[in-house]
Each structure stands twice: as C-alpha cells, then as structure tokens.
Amino acid sequence: xxxxxxxxxxxxxxxxxxxxxxxxxxxxxxxxxxxxxxxxxxxxxxxxxxxxxxxxxxxxxxxxxxxxxxxxxxxxxxxxxxxxxxxxxxxxxxxxxxxxxxxxxxxxxxxxxxxxxxxxxxxxxxxxxxxxxxxxxxxxxxxxxxxxxxxxxxxxxxxxxxxxxxxxxxxxxxxxxxxxxxxxxxxxxxxxxxxxxxxxxxxxxxxxxxxxxxxxxxxxxxxxxxxxxxxxxxxxxxxxxxxxxxxxxxxxxxxxxx
Amino acid sequence: xxxxxxxxxxxxxxxxxxxxxxxxxxxxxxxxxxxxxxxxxxxxxxxxxxxxxxxxxxxxxxxxxxxxxxxxxxxxxxxxxxxxxxxxxxxxxxxxxxxxxxxxxxxxxxxxxxxxxxxxxxxxxxxxxxxxxxxxxxxxxxxxxxxxxxxxxxxxxxxxxxxxxxxxxxxxxxxxxxxxxxxxxxxxxxxxxxxxxxxxxxxxxxxxxxxxxxxxxxxxxxxxxxxxxxxxxxxxxxxxxxxxxxxx
Numbered sequence: 001x002x003x004x005x006x007x008x009x010x011x012x013x014x015x016x017x018x019x020x021x022x023x024x025x026x027x028x029x030x031x032x033x034x035x036x037x038x039x040x041x042x043x044x045x046x047x048x049x050x051x052x053x054x055x056x057x058x059x060x061x062x063x064x065x066x067x068x069x070x071x072x073x074x075x076x077x078x079x080x081x082x083x084x085x086x087x088x089x090x091x092x093x094x095x096x097x098x099x100x101x102x103x104x105x106x107x108x109x110x111x112x113x114x115x116x117x118x119x120x121x122x123x124x125x126x127x128x129x130x131x132x133x134x135x136x137x138x139x140x141x142x143x144x145x146x147x148x149x150x151x152x153x154x155x156x157x158x159x160x161x162x163x164x165x166x167x168x169x170x171x172x173x174x175x176x177x178x179x180x181x182x183x184x185x186x187x188x189x190x191x192x193x194x195x196x197x198x199x200x201x202x203x204x205x206x207x208x209x210x211x212x213x214x215x216x217x218x219x220x221x222x223x224x225x226x227x228x229x230x231x232x233x234x235x236x237x238x239x240x241x242x243x244x245x246x247x248x249x250x251x252x253x254x255x256x257x258x
Numbered sequence: 259x260x261x262x263x264x265x266x267x268x269x270x271x272x273x274x275x276x277x278x279x280x281x282x283x284x285x286x287x288x289x290x291x292x293x294x295x296x297x298x299x300x301x302x303x304x305x306x307x308x309x310x311x312x313x314x315x316x317x318x319x320x321x322x323x324x325x326x327x328x329x330x331x332x333x334x335x336x337x338x339x340x341x342x343x344x345x346x347x348x349x350x351x352x353x354x355x356x357x358x359x360x361x362x363x364x365x366x367x368x369x370x371x372x373x374x375x376x377x378x379x380x381x382x383x384x385x386x387x388x389x390x391x392x393x394x395x396x397x398x399x400x401x402x403x404x405x406x407x408x409x410x411x412x413x414x415x416x417x418x419x420x421x422x423x424x425x426x427x428x429x430x431x432x433x434x435x436x437x438x439x440x441x442x443x444x445x446x447x448x449x450x451x452x453x454x455x456x457x458x459x460x461x462x463x464x465x466x467x468x469x470x471x472x473x474x475x476x477x478x479x480x481x482x483x484x485x486x487x488x489x490x491x492x493x494x495x496x497x498x499x500x501x502x503x504x505x506x
Binding site for chain 1: 309312313314334337338341342344345474
C-alpha cells in the first residue's frame with residue numbers, strides 16, 4: 001500500500017479526485033451481513049441482493065470474501081467501492097505475508113481495514129459509504145473474533161454476534177434472541193440464515209432465499225482449519241429447513257418469555 | 259594529476275564477471291527439479307530465518323544463491339512487481355516469463371553500470387503449469403542473461419558438477435520423494451569427489467504443487483513432513499536395489 005501510494009497513487013481508493021456533485025450518486029448498494037462466533041470458530045454470512053434506490057440492481061451479488069486463510073470480510077454499502085476495497089485488502093495481507101514471511105495478527109488486519117475505511121470518508125460523505133464486517137480465527141488465542149466498523153473507520157470488537165447493512169437492525173434482533181455461547185458449527189450456520197431471513201422479512205433491500213432461482217445466502221465458516229465457504233447444496237439445505245418451519249410459523253422460532 | 263590506466267571493455271567485463279562468479283561460488287548450491295506434480299526446490303541452508311526460496315505469486319516461486327541482502331532485495335522487488343501486476347490486471351496475467359524479464363533487465367543494468375558493483379547472485383524463477391509440459395524454469399546468472407531450463411537446474415558454488423550429475427539421473431514423472439532423494443544426493447557430493455551427509459535440519463525444501471486446491475501453489479516442506487518424505491525416498495531406492503539384486 002505504501003509502495004502503491006508512492007508509485008501509482010491513482011490506484012488507491014482514497015486518493016481519487018472526485019468531481020463536485022450535488023446530492024447522492026446512484027450506484028448499487030449491498031445490504032445485510034451477519035456474523036456469529038461459536039466455540040472453535042466464526043461464521044460470516046451475507047444475503048445476495050444489491051439495490052439502487054428502489055430497484056433491485058443484482059439478485060446474486062456476492063458480498064462475503066476470504067481476506068486470507070484465516071479471515072473474511074463481508075461488505076455492506078456501495079458495491080463497486082467495497083469490492084475494490086476488499087481486493088486491495090486481500091492484496092495487502094498477501095503481500096505482507098510474502099515479504100515478511102509471516103502473517104499479520106488478526107488485530108493487525110482489523111486495524112489495517114479500519115484505515116482503509118477511513119480513507120474512503122470523502123466518498124462516504126457523498127453517499128458512497130463502505131461499511132464492512134470483518135471476522136477471523138485468531139490463531140494465537142484459538143478462537144473466532146468479529147470486528148465491526150462505522151463509516152469513519154471506527155473499529156469495535158463484537159462479542160458473540162454482529163450485523164451490518166440496511167437489514168442489520170432486524171438481523172441483530174433475531175440473533176439476540178437466538179444466540180447462546182455454546183453453539184455448534186451447524187447451529188451457528190443455521191442461526192445466521194435465520195437472521196438473514198428475518199432481515200429480508202422486514203427490510204426491502206435485503207434478499208431472502210430465492211427458491212425459484214436457487215439463489216441462497218453465502219455462508220462461510222472460519223475455524224482452525226482455515227476459511228471454508230459452504231457449497232450451494234449445504235446452504236440451500238439450511239435455507240430449505242428454515243423455509244419449511246416458517247411455513248408453519250412465519251415469524252420463526254420463539255424465544256422464552258422469561 | 260595522474261592519468262587513469264586504460265582498461266579495455268572486454269577486460270573490465272571479464273573482471274566484473276569473475277568478481278560476481280567468485281561471490282556466488284562462496285555460497286552453497288541449491289537445485290530446482292521438476293517432478294510429476296510440480297516443481298521442488300532443495301538447498302542446504304543452516305538458517306531457519308533467512309530463506310533461499312520464496313513465493314512470488316500463485317504459481318511462481320523464486321530461488322537464489324549468492325549474497326543474501328542482494329537477492330532479498332530482488333525478491334521483494336519481484337513480489338511487488340507481481341502483486342502490482344495482478345492487482346492492476348488479473349491474477350492470470352502474472353507470468354514467470356514477465357518476471358524473469360524484469361529480473362534480467364535489473365541484473366543486466368547493474369552488471370554493466372560502472373557506478374555499481376555487480377550483484378553476486380544467481381536466480382531461478384519457476385512457474386508450475388496445469389500439466390508438466392506447462393512448467394517453466396528460468397535461470398538468471400549474475401550478468402542478466404536468461405537461460406530456459408528443463409527438468410533440473412542447479413545454481414551456486416558447485417553448480418556445474420551438480421547439474422551434470424542431475425542431468426544424467428533426472429527423469430520426467432518422478433515422485434516427490436524420488437526427486438527429493440536425487441536432489442539431496444546431488445547436493446551432498448563434494449567438489450573433490452567425496453560425499454558428506456546433510457542432516458534434515460539443514461535442508462530447506464519447498465514445492466510448487468499443482469495439485470494443491472488453493473490458488474497459491476507454493477508450500478514449504480518442514481519438520482515431520484520432510485522427514486517422512488526423506489524416509490519414503492530412501493525406502494523406494496532400497497526396494498529398487500533389492501529388486502535388482504533379485505534379478506541378478
């Protein structure tokens with residue numbers, strides 16, 4: 001990144017000259033990302049919809065990416081900028097690893113992402129914000145961790161679960177009622193799809209499982225073994241089970257009153 | 259004021275080449291071999307921290323003999339070149355040929371520039387293909403020329419003797435254990451014709467393995483995995499020897 005800023009500064013998102021514009025630029029926006037930790041790892045998942053105003057810009061966008069072997073980023077906000085940010089982030093982690101011969105610590109990666117979001121602040125003020133969710137397996141501590149960000153690059157570690165994007169309020173509500181700290185990997189993957197279903201239920205910009213087109217949420221799991229993305233069969237199976245139960249109970253599982 | 263002595267360009271270049279060759283010859287040799295599933299790098303390296311082999315990009319590996327600070331400089335330059343290219347265009351657009359060209363330019367410029375001393379390094383840039391036919395190995399001597407190699411290559415102090423040894427014995431389609439065994443045998447030969455033992459702790463081994471599911475094919479082989487491979491290589495040759503005994 002330092003090398004890029006010296007030699008080809010125009011390649012970096014933060015260094016771009018923006019034409020003066022009034023109002024908000026119309027560009028596709030990605031919506032909801034959720035993450036949940038479980039003993040032994042962390043699950044990061046995202047829906048598949050991108051919206052531009054009231055139009056669905058894309059039905060099958062992918063918003064969760066591996067950052068390196070032990071971490072992943074889910075992006076909400078302006079899709080084009082976010083994808084570029086992730087690409088640069090991936091590049092930087094890989095570059096560091098090759099030059100130094102060692103991987104960055106999870107904290108180090110989270111801090112680096114924070115700086116990158118902050119460099120996008122000018123664009124964010126014009127309505128082109130990028131707000132990712134970063135999750136990874138901390139090899140030193142042997143557990144999964146989640147970091148959430150705000151638009152100014154402020155970083156906070158979230159215990160248990162987190163969500164970002166337009167449907168995050170509803171997803172967070174769902175996860176709050178369903179989360180416990182002794183989930184299995186299987187339960188954690190089901191939980192994130194439940195949360196995304198609830199987000200899609202109440203937020204028009206979040207897409208639910210699309211049975212007709214076979215488009216299902218992207219679910220990724222990071223454990224000691226590294227990053228793994230659930231296959232389409234696996235995630236469709238989770239979505240199918242949830243859909244079946246929701247036919248009987250449209251609001252999903254009920255938590256105890258007291 | 260004294261007049262500088264006239265030195266003919268031929269003489270100057272010959273002196274520089276000899277200087278560089280002597281520097282490289284002081285270092286230990288290393289070998290790069292093709293095997294059935296990829297390319298293996300083997301060298302003797304007492305240090306655990308200062309590597310002779312390194313990953314440049316998804317399918318490209320780097321090996322160097324000579325002065326550490328000089329080849330480390332070139333290695334980082336190569337990683338930067340590859341990463342910048344892959345980011346600007348696409349990961350598939352980074353090739354060993356392009357990288358070897360950049361190295362050749364750099365080494366050539368330094369070699370012929372009177373202001374700098376020539377680099378005392380010899381490099382190998384290797385790219386693993388989808389099939390053994392797609393593998394590429396380039397050797398880059400100190401003066402900036404490029405040699406396209408096939409099968410096996412040796413660089414460093416005792417390179418000539420080692421590469422003739424390898425040329426006679428290397429075959430296409432060797433297993434990793436066989437290739438490793440051959441590499442260690444070739445490295446343990448002394449210039450005076452004797453042999454010495456190289457313990458596993460002093461070996462640095464890395465592979466570009468085309469069967470790896472990840473995008474990045476470079477992998478270091480250390481510890482137990484290395485021991486296992488060395489044993490397997492030993493066992494295979496032992497059984498072969500027994501079989502040939504039976505035939506007799």
